[in-house]
Amino acid sequence: MDLELLGRVARWVHIFAGATSLLTGLVALLSKKGARAHRLAGRVFLYAMIGIAVTAIILALLRPNPFLFYLGLLSVYLALWGRIALARKRVAPETASPRVYLLAPAALGLVALGFLVKALSSGALIFIVFAALGLMLANSHRRELMSASPYKLHWLIQHQTGFTTAYIASLTAFLVVNAGRFLPSHPAITIAVWLGPTIVGVPLIIQSTGRFKREDRQRGSVDDAPKN
DSSP: OOHHHHHHHHHHHHHHHHHHHHHHHHHHHHSOTTSHHHHHHHHHHHHHHHHHHHHHHHHHHHSOOHHHHHHHHHHHHHHHHHHHHHHGGGSOTTSOOOGGGGHHHHHHHHHHHHHHHHHHHHTOHHHHHHHHHHHHHHHHHHHHHHSOOSOTTHHHHHHHHHHHHHHHHHHHHHHHHHHHHHSOOOHHHHHHHHHHHHHHHHHHHHHHHHHHHHHHHHHHHHHHSOOO
16 A cells, blocks of 8 residues: 555544544533443543544655644543543552552653653644643643542543543544634634634533532541441
8 A cells, every 4th residue: 555545544544533522522522421322422432532642643654744743642641531530430549559550650650751852853832732631631641540539430530531531632632623613813813723622621520520529528427427
């Protein structure tokens, strides 16, 4: 297969995987947690994110675009983190996770550090912000895996956070690539496109994880109550 044909195939697969991730991610976010629709949509979303990452690597090698390459890897990492959180459901909150789980945040940290070096050399503030975000996520996830959690629902909190941030990253990539076709070129619009999903999504994550933490504390209060 020649490189031009490979690029076309990778591009169309990338577009299909991106559209699939946006649709199934929305279904999973809006459907009832634990329901069949939620589990199925979440599984397809993860596969779509892996497809995005693989094709992003191919496209980055053929037509270098460091940011979209990094964002693709960040997106699939966050989706995988959501799956790791589900696996940790079987781990007691006072117990550290198996060491093998540390490979994921370690890999993200190395990729984010490399991208930060590239971002600093270019002087692009938005690139620096996203690189720093990757480093902070890697360190935060490393600490969560190595330490005990005060919440019995720790796995659900981390699953919700990972899945939602993966969707935010996927939506950001979609808007960055396509907004120029529909919106006028203006610095304020550019900043809104790059940071808008994060600005809207982060408060929603804080709200949902706060709700899970309150539920966890209420469950703990019931469990600790004296039995007559």
